[in-house]
Amino acid sequence: MSELLCIERDAELEATQEELDAAPMPDTSSVSPRSIEYLVNHGQPQQEQCDTICNLHAVSSSTGLGGMHLVSFSVEGGHRLPPTTISPGDMVCVRICDSRGAGATSCTQGFVHSLCEDEGRITVALESRYGDPTFSKLSCKSLRIDRIHGLADAITYERNCEALMVLQKEGLKKKNPAAAVVATLFEAGQDIYWPAENNLQNDAEEDLGEIQLKDFFGDSQKRAISLGLNRQRPVLVIQGPPGTGKTSVLTELICIASRKGERMLVTAPSNAAVDNMVERLADMGLNIVRVGNPVRMSPAVASKSLGSIVENRLASFRRELARKRDDLKNDLRHCLKDDSLAAGIRQLLKQLKKTLKRKEEETVNEILSNAQVVLCTNTGAADPLVRKLASFDLVIIDEAGQAIEPSCWIPILQGKRTILAGDNCQLAPVILSRRAMEGGLGLSLLERAARLYAGGLSHMLSVQYRMNDAIASWASKEMYGGSLQSSPAVASHLLVDSPFIKATWITQCPLLLLDTRMPYGSLSLGCEEHLDLAGTGSFYNEGEADILVQHVRSLIFAGVMPMDIAVQSPYIAQVQLLRERLDQIPEAAGIRVASVDSFQGREADAVVISMVRSNTLGAVGFLGDSRRINVAITRARKHVAVVCDSSTICHNTFLARLLKHIRLFGRVRHAEPGGMDGSGLDITPLLPLIN
Numbered sequence: 001m002s003e004l005l006c007i008e009r010d011a012e013l014e015a016t017q018e019e020l021d022a023a024p025m026p027d028t029s030s031v032s033p034r035s036i037e038y039l040v041n042h043g044q045p046q047q048e049q050c051d052t053i054c055n056l057h058a059v060s061s062s063t064g065l066g067g068m069h070l071v072s073f074s075v076e077g078g079h080r081l082p083p084t085t086i087s088p089g090d091m092v093c094v095r096i097c098d099s100r101g102a103g104a105t106s107c108t109q110g111f112v113h114s115l116c117e118d119e120g121r122i123t124v125a126l127e128s129r130y131g132d133p134t135f136s137k138l139s140c141k142s143l144r145i146d147r148i149h150g151l152a153d154a155i156t157y158e159r160n161c162e163a164l165m166v167l168q169k170e171g172l173k174k175k176n177p178a179a180a181v182v183a184t185l186f187e188a189g190q191d192i193y194w195p196a197e198n199n200l201q202n203d204a205e206e207d208l209g210e211i212q213l214k215d216f217f218g219d220s221q222k223r224a225i226s227l228g229l230n231r232q233r234p235v236l237v238i239q240g241p242p243g244t245g246k247t248s249v250l251t252e253l254i255c256i257a258s259r260k261g262e263r264m265l266v267t268a269p270s271n272a273a274v275d276n277m278v279e280r281l282a283d284m285g286l287n288i289v290r291v292g293n294p295v296r297m298s299p300a301v302a303s304k305s306l307g308s309i310v311e312n313r314l315a316s317f318r319r320e321l322a323r324k325r326d327d328l329k330n331d332l333r334h335c336l337k338d339d340s341l342a343a344g345i346r347q348l349l350k351q352l353k354k355t356l357k358r359k360e361e362e363t364v365n366e367i368l369s370n371a372q373v374v375l376c377t378n379t380g381a382a383d384p385l386v387r388k389l390a391s392f393d394l395v396i397i398d399e400a401g402q403a404i405e406p407s408c409w410i411p412i413l414q415g416k417r418t419i420l421a422g423d424n425c426q427l428a429p430v431i432l433s434r435r436a437m438e439g440g441l442g443l444s445l446l447e448r449a450a451r452l453y454a455g456g457l458s459h460m461l462s463v464q465y466r467m468n469d470a471i472a473s474w475a476s477k478e479m480y481g482g483s484l485q486s487s488p489a490v491a492s493h494l495l496v497d498s499p500f501i502k503a504t505w506i507t508q509c510p511l512l513l514l515d516t517r518m519p520y521g522s523l524s525l526g527c528e529e530h531l532d533l534a535g536t537g538s539f540y541n542e543g544e545a546d547i548l549v550q551h552v553r554s555l556i557f558a559g560v561m562p563m564d565i566a567v568q569s570p571y572i573a574q575v576q577l578l579r580e581r582l583d584q585i586p587e588a589a590g591i592r593v594a595s596v597d598s599f600q601g602r603e604a605d606a607v608v609i610s611m612v613r614s615n616t617l618g619a620v621g622f623l624g625d626s627r628r629i630n631v632a633i634t635r636a637r638k639h640v641a642v643v644c645d646s647s648t649i650c651h652n653t654f655l656a657r658l659l660k661h662i663r664l665f666g667r668v669r670h671a672e673p674g675g676m677d678g679s680g681l682d683i684t685p686l687l688p689l690i691n
């Protein structure tokens with residue numbers, strides 16, 4: 001597997017280099033219209049990711065916390081930043097190149113510190129020490145910034161390889177806390193000498209004694225919690241389609257396990273998924289600590305971050321130390337330069353620094369050792385601060401279907417038991433190399449473990465508590481072989497059920513297709529796809545954006561709260577356009593606008609999706625990825641509206657079946673972009689009720 005990691009890393013580095021060499025960015029002032037073939041050929045997944053920003057120049061440099069070398073870049077000509085998936089915390093390469101983005105000559109690695117779209121500015125913390133002449137090397141040059149994908153990031157790659165080495169050398173040794181987990185996951189149960197603890201067939205639930213599981217949970221969820229609490233069971237896999245309560249089950253399990261005195265390490269492949277879990281645990285009264293780079297965390301979880309807890313604990317100590325330091329510096333000013341007293345004061349100043357450092361280390365150690373739950377990403381678990389802690393009683397990996405196996409071994413090797421939770425039919429790990437994929441790197445540990453012992457390690461949740469059944473039945477049929485059932489509590493819930501929401505045909509409609517293709521075959525005016533001119537390879541569609549905004553206005557007008565609405569598109573250029581349009585509507589403040597990938601794990605009452613693609617060749621790009629569309633549709637609780645050109649979308653059979661399902665179980669409207677007064681689209685807020 002180390003070899004596969006190496007192949008994948010090389011493929012990623014090569015892909016980045018190829019993009020640099022072969023895809024010069026167009027000069028926006030001289031863009032000629034693209035042929036449809038060009039649009040189709042450039043609609044490939046990697047180019048649709050918006051991982052690059054061109055035409056930048058360095059504008060300032062400063063020193064940030066901990067001596068970070070921060071360099072700010074602006075888009076030439078004072079333009080706004082183009083749509084991008086690059087976000088704070090991402091590893092990036094800053095390259096010097098020509099004005100078309102090609103011919104990179106040198107490269108400096110760093111991570112994004114901040115992005116200010118309005119000011120057209122991106123600030124990068126460069127991996128250079130204070131005083132390096134990096135800024136002067138970059139100034140007056142045309143620059144581009146490329147995001148470095150997971151494995152190509154050297155630290156991630158090394159951490160994954162290191163975990164595999166430890167697994168190979170120490171995996172089955174008795175001193176390894178995770179030996180039973182390793183034995184189980186490699187089916188080595190018969191060869192090792194503690195069969196009692198490693199009873200692979202142990203399907204027993206934990207006797208919970210006094211503890212009562214909340215009535216809120218269904219029987220299958222309760223069983224998952226009890227199985228997860230069984231200390232004799234080295235591995236449990238909790239699988240479940242969207243909305244079946246995997247994250248809710250894990251949250252309850254963590255609460256009970258910590259009441260029973262267990263220490264846990266909880267991880268996920270992405271920062272967004274870890275933060276989702278932190279948010280759910282935040283109000284449970286547990287002692288939890290989020291470890292990781294603060295710029296990669298959502299502001300909502302900042303108070304639980306290690307850095308912020310340490311700051312709070314040390315605030316008065318720091319103040320006291322600062323006062324002492326100021327006094328000493330004051331005394332120093334009154335001494336002669338070579339005075340022996342001055343030397344003594346300098347010595348004391350040095351000692352103060354050391355004292356602070358020692359105190360910081362002690363505090364970090366104390367906080368982490370006393371934490372009931374430590375949360376971080378899979379690779380974040382390789383942080384020496386986490387690794388030097390005593391082994392955990394339980395390791396839990398959420399969204400495990402999205403992680404490559406090596407990254408899961410980083411946390412797993414630090415605990416006595418492991419729970420993997422996720423869904424193989426939602427987003428998968430991103431693997432660029434075909435060889436690595438064929439070699440098995442694309443197979444997540446979740447998927448592999450679920451197949452072991454004839455499925456004996458796995459517990460399946462199959463009742464969903466999120467979606468109206470018209471939405472869930474599509475996912476059930478298409479992705480889960482018809483096995484997903486809807487809880488009666490949600491099966492027929494609609495937007496209109498809320499007492500504050502008016503009864504319109506939209507609020508009574510769980511599934512809606514807003515089709516930009518007219519019944520007689522022509523496309524609504526302005527609803528063609530366009531390749532993003534910023535050269536990111538992403539697509540946008542202004543007509544669809546207009547229609548989507550009109551629909552959102554109708555929802556708000558009917559009384560749906562903006563925070564209960566989520567707007568999604570698989571294309572980041574469209575996400576950017578939609579953000580701009582919705583920003584202009586004060587009543588829409590609070591609506592979540594996100595790419596499909598970044599919304600996995602979340603939910604909203606009403607979801608509106610813009611599919612974007614509209615071309616005569618029927619090219620659908622990465623819309624054809626059934627897992628991505630599964631995630632997009634299943635975020636909705638009561639209402640999904642899909643805005644698309646049915647003629648293009650139907651070229652893909654999977655998408656064609658989705659539209660057919662909407663036709664059968666929802667409603668179809670032919671839609672045209674119009675003014676904000678809702679002209680073309682027949683959805684004014686005062687529409688009659690449906691019978």
Ligand SMILES: Nc1ncnc2c1ncn2[C@@H]1O[C@H](COP(=O)(O)OP(=O)(O)OP(=O)(O)O)[C@@H](O)[C@H]1O
Pocket residue numbers: 216217218221240241242243244245246247248249423465466600601602603634
């Ligand atoms: N037993 C239950 N009764 C009622 N509501 C529930 C129950 N279990 C979960 N829910 C609710 O169902 C919704 C989905 O739960 P959750 O997010 O935990 O599912 P999930 O399996 O993690 O979903 P996804 O895989 O799509 O992220 C949440 O609103 C949650 O509060």
